[in-house]
Amino acid sequence: MGITARNVATGFLNMPSELETPPPPQRSVIYDVEGGVIAEIYDRNRELVKVDDVAPVMRDAIISTEDSRFYEHGGLDISGTFRAALRTVSGSTQGGSSLTQQYVKNVLIEGTTSEAAQAEARETTLSRKVRELRYAVSLEEKMSKDEILEGYLNIAYFGDGAYGAESAAQHFFSKPASELNLGEAATLAGLVRYPELYNPRLNPEQATERRDVVLDRMVDTESITQEEADEFKGTELKLDISTQSNGCVPSKQPFFCDYVIQEIEKSDKFGETETERARWLRTAGLQIHTTLDPDMQAAGQKAVDKWVPRKNESRKVAAEVFLEPGTGQIRVMAQSRNYGPDESKIGETSINFATNADRGGSSGFQAGSTFKAITLAAALDQGMPYSTSFTSGSSTTITGQKNCNGAPLASWSLSNSSESKGATTHNMVSGTKASANTYFAHLQKRVGLCNVIKMAEKLGVTRADGQSYDNDNTQSNNSFTLGSEEVSPMSVANAYATFAARGVYCKPQAITKIDDRQSGKTIELDSDCERRISKETADGVNYLLQQTFNGGTASSLGIGRPVAGKTGTTDGSASAWFAGYTPNLAGAVFVGDPRGPNQHPLRNITLGGRYFGTVYGATIPGPIWRETMQGSIDKLDADNFSRSPSRFGSTSEPAPPAPEPSPAAAQPTSDQGGVPNVVGQQRDSAVAALEAAGYRVNVSETPIRSDQAQGTVAAVNPNPGTRLPEGAAVNVFLSNGGGGDTAAGFPGAGTPWTHGREPDVVPVMLPMF
Structure with a gap:
C-alpha cells in the first residue's frame, strides 16, 4: 500500500502542470466614428469584466453553490474530490469539483479547436479528473483566489448563448453584472450546473426551484440571512430578456458592417490565412473603430429609401458611397435593400451593390457619362486648353482608335441624345455643360483611348469584377468615355474624391483602429494616400464639373455651397448615376436593376408612389445625392474650390450657331x-x-x-x-x-431649345452582366 501510494503521488507530481490561461473568447464590437455600436460579431457571446465589477451577491452565490470552501482549500477539495471520484467510477458526473477545477475544465475546452480535442476535454473518466486536479493545484500556486474567481465568472456558460456573468446578466436581466440583486444572482448561479435544464426563459418553473435552492445554500454558508432569502423565495422570476445582435443582419448599417468584416477577413495584414482572420475577428474581443458617420449615414439611408423604396415592385435598387477627400474615409454606405440571404424576396439581398465583387459586392454597372470626367482629366493632364473644340452634328463616327494593346478598334458611330440637326461646336466648357456625347468621343480620340484608360486606373476606377479594361472578351473600349465599363459606386466616388483632394488619391478606408482586448495590442490604420495627378489638372476638372450646376445637366441639384459633379445615364436608361462633391465630401449614387439593367431598364416604372416614364441621372440619383449632402453639410466647413488654373486659358463657351426656325x-x-x-x-x-x-x-x-x-x-x-x-x-x-x-x-421666353444638352445618355453600350 505504501509503495502504491508513493507511485501514485510521484506520478501525480510528474504530470504536466503548466496550464496556459489566455483570456477566453469574447465578442468583437464594430463602432462608428462617434462611438455608436454598429454590430457585434462573435462565436461566444461574452464580455470580460473584472471581479470587482461583479455584484458581491453574485460572487457569493457562485461560491456558496459551487465551492463553499473555495477560499480555504488549495485547489483540491479532498472530501468533494473523493465523492466525485466514486461517482465517476460508478458512471455519474455529478458535483465534487472545486471551483478551480471547473475553471481548468472550461479553459481546456475553450482552448481547443478540433472536435476530438473538445471531446477529450469533456470525457467522463477518472484520468480526466486527475489531470484537472494536477492543473488546479499548479494554478493555485501562481494565481490568487480572486484571479481564479474572476476567470471562472468570465468563462462559465450560463445558457441561452450567454458566456460569462456579464453577458448572462445583460441577456436575462438587461443590466450589468454589477447591478444584480440577490434574486437575480441566485438565478444565474443556479444555471452553471445544468444551463439548459434550468434555463429561466425556457423552463421558468425549474429555474425558480433552482434559484430557491441556491438561496438556501447561501443561508447555510452564512452569505445571507434567512430573512434576505425569504424576500425572494417563492416569487416569480422577473426576467428582462435582451437578445444580443450577432452579425450584420440585425445591424442598422448592415452593408457597411459586411464591408468591415470583408476588409478584415480579406487582408493579410490581420493574419496569414482567411480562416485565422475570421477566428480572430470572432474570438479576440476586438474593438473595431470605423469611419462611418452616423448622421451622414442616416441622411443617406433616408434618401435612398425615399426615392427607391426597399420593397418596390419594379425591384430597382439605389446604392451610394460618400468619402472624405484627402483621407479616403468612408462616411456613408447605403442601399435600398434589407440585408439577408434570400435573394428571391423582394427588397432583400446580401450583395453590397456599393462596392466591388472582392468586398462582397456585385460585378458592377455601366457608369454612363460620369466617365466623361476621366476624359477631361486625361486631356488637361496633356496640357490641352479649355478651348479645345470640335464641330460635329448630332451624330458622328470615330475611326482609328486603338486599345492599350495596340489593336485597332472598329469604327464607332454614336449620336447625342437630342434631335439636333446641323453642326454644333463645343469646347470643354460647353461640352461638359451639355454632356455632349459627340464632343467627348472626339476628345477621347485626340487624347488617346489608352491614355484615358490609364487615367481611370490612376484615379482608382477599376472594373468591379476585377477584370482588366483591356481583355479579349470586350470591345467596349471605343465607348470608354461614355461609361461602358461595369464599375461600383465606390470606385466612382473615390475618383471624384481625388479631384476634390486636388489630385491626391486615397485608398477607401473603413477602419481607423482595432483594439485587440485579448492580446492587449492596438492596431492603428492610417490613410493610404498618394498624389496621382497634378493640382492644376484636378483644379481644371473641378472648374469644369462646377459648370454642370451652372446651366448644365445638374442645374437643379445645388445645395447652396460650391459643388461639382456629373450626371450619367446609360443607353436606354438601363442605369442612372450621379457623382458629385464639395471640397470635403464626395459621393456617387447608382440606380438600376440588379437582375440586369438592359433587360429591366429604368422606364415606365413607379417608385415611391411616383411614375417615371424614363429615369436619368438627374431624375433620381441626383436628388438622392443632394439630400444626402444636405443632411451632411452641417458637419462640413463651407470650403471653396481653388480658382481655375490660368494655363488652361479662357473659360468662355463658343458662340452658339444661329438657331433654325422651329x-x-x-x-x-x-x-x-x-x-x-x-x-x-x-x-x-x-x-x-x-x-x-x-x-x-x-x-x-x-x-x-x-x-x-x-x-x-x-x-x-x-x-x-x-x-x-x-x-x-x-x-x-x-x-x-x-x-x-x-x-x-420670363428668362429666355420665346427662344428655341438648345439641342445636345439633355438628357445625358450613353449610346452604343454592351449588355450588362
Whole structure:
C-alpha cells in the first residue's frame, strides 16, 4: 500500500502542470466614428469584466453553490474530490469539483479547436479528473483566489448563448453584472450546473426551484440571512430578456458592417490565412473603430429609401458611397435593400451593390457619362486648353482608335441624345455643360483611348469584377468615355474624391483602429494616400464639373455651397448615376436593376408612389445625392474650390450657331405633341402632365409677372409644342399675379431649345452582366 501510494503521488507530481490561461473568447464590437455600436460579431457571446465589477451577491452565490470552501482549500477539495471520484467510477458526473477545477475544465475546452480535442476535454473518466486536479493545484500556486474567481465568472456558460456573468446578466436581466440583486444572482448561479435544464426563459418553473435552492445554500454558508432569502423565495422570476445582435443582419448599417468584416477577413495584414482572420475577428474581443458617420449615414439611408423604396415592385435598387477627400474615409454606405440571404424576396439581398465583387459586392454597372470626367482629366493632364473644340452634328463616327494593346478598334458611330440637326461646336466648357456625347468621343480620340484608360486606373476606377479594361472578351473600349465599363459606386466616388483632394488619391478606408482586448495590442490604420495627378489638372476638372450646376445637366441639384459633379445615364436608361462633391465630401449614387439593367431598364416604372416614364441621372440619383449632402453639410466647413488654373486659358463657351426656325414653336398647342401646354394650370398638375409626357421638370423659385392667377403656371421654356427628346428638361415659371407681359419677366421666353444638352445618355453600350 505504501509503495502504491508513493507511485501514485510521484506520478501525480510528474504530470504536466503548466496550464496556459489566455483570456477566453469574447465578442468583437464594430463602432462608428462617434462611438455608436454598429454590430457585434462573435462565436461566444461574452464580455470580460473584472471581479470587482461583479455584484458581491453574485460572487457569493457562485461560491456558496459551487465551492463553499473555495477560499480555504488549495485547489483540491479532498472530501468533494473523493465523492466525485466514486461517482465517476460508478458512471455519474455529478458535483465534487472545486471551483478551480471547473475553471481548468472550461479553459481546456475553450482552448481547443478540433472536435476530438473538445471531446477529450469533456470525457467522463477518472484520468480526466486527475489531470484537472494536477492543473488546479499548479494554478493555485501562481494565481490568487480572486484571479481564479474572476476567470471562472468570465468563462462559465450560463445558457441561452450567454458566456460569462456579464453577458448572462445583460441577456436575462438587461443590466450589468454589477447591478444584480440577490434574486437575480441566485438565478444565474443556479444555471452553471445544468444551463439548459434550468434555463429561466425556457423552463421558468425549474429555474425558480433552482434559484430557491441556491438561496438556501447561501443561508447555510452564512452569505445571507434567512430573512434576505425569504424576500425572494417563492416569487416569480422577473426576467428582462435582451437578445444580443450577432452579425450584420440585425445591424442598422448592415452593408457597411459586411464591408468591415470583408476588409478584415480579406487582408493579410490581420493574419496569414482567411480562416485565422475570421477566428480572430470572432474570438479576440476586438474593438473595431470605423469611419462611418452616423448622421451622414442616416441622411443617406433616408434618401435612398425615399426615392427607391426597399420593397418596390419594379425591384430597382439605389446604392451610394460618400468619402472624405484627402483621407479616403468612408462616411456613408447605403442601399435600398434589407440585408439577408434570400435573394428571391423582394427588397432583400446580401450583395453590397456599393462596392466591388472582392468586398462582397456585385460585378458592377455601366457608369454612363460620369466617365466623361476621366476624359477631361486625361486631356488637361496633356496640357490641352479649355478651348479645345470640335464641330460635329448630332451624330458622328470615330475611326482609328486603338486599345492599350495596340489593336485597332472598329469604327464607332454614336449620336447625342437630342434631335439636333446641323453642326454644333463645343469646347470643354460647353461640352461638359451639355454632356455632349459627340464632343467627348472626339476628345477621347485626340487624347488617346489608352491614355484615358490609364487615367481611370490612376484615379482608382477599376472594373468591379476585377477584370482588366483591356481583355479579349470586350470591345467596349471605343465607348470608354461614355461609361461602358461595369464599375461600383465606390470606385466612382473615390475618383471624384481625388479631384476634390486636388489630385491626391486615397485608398477607401473603413477602419481607423482595432483594439485587440485579448492580446492587449492596438492596431492603428492610417490613410493610404498618394498624389496621382497634378493640382492644376484636378483644379481644371473641378472648374469644369462646377459648370454642370451652372446651366448644365445638374442645374437643379445645388445645395447652396460650391459643388461639382456629373450626371450619367446609360443607353436606354438601363442605369442612372450621379457623382458629385464639395471640397470635403464626395459621393456617387447608382440606380438600376440588379437582375440586369438592359433587360429591366429604368422606364415606365413607379417608385415611391411616383411614375417615371424614363429615369436619368438627374431624375433620381441626383436628388438622392443632394439630400444626402444636405443632411451632411452641417458637419462640413463651407470650403471653396481653388480658382481655375490660368494655363488652361479662357473659360468662355463658343458662340452658339444661329438657331433654325422651329415650326413647332410657331404654333404652341398641345395638339401638336411635344411640350404640353400647361400655362394657367396649378403647379402640381402641370408638373404631373409634363412628367407624364416624358420630360424632366425644373420649377423656378422666382415668380414672374403674368396675367395668370398667382401661383399658376405663367410660362414654360421651351415653348409648348416644342418637340424634345424624352427626358429633356422643361423649365416652369409660376405667376406672381401682377399682370403684364409674360415675356417681359420670363428668362429666355420665346427662344428655341438648345439641342445636345439633355438628357445625358450613353449610346452604343454592351449588355450588362
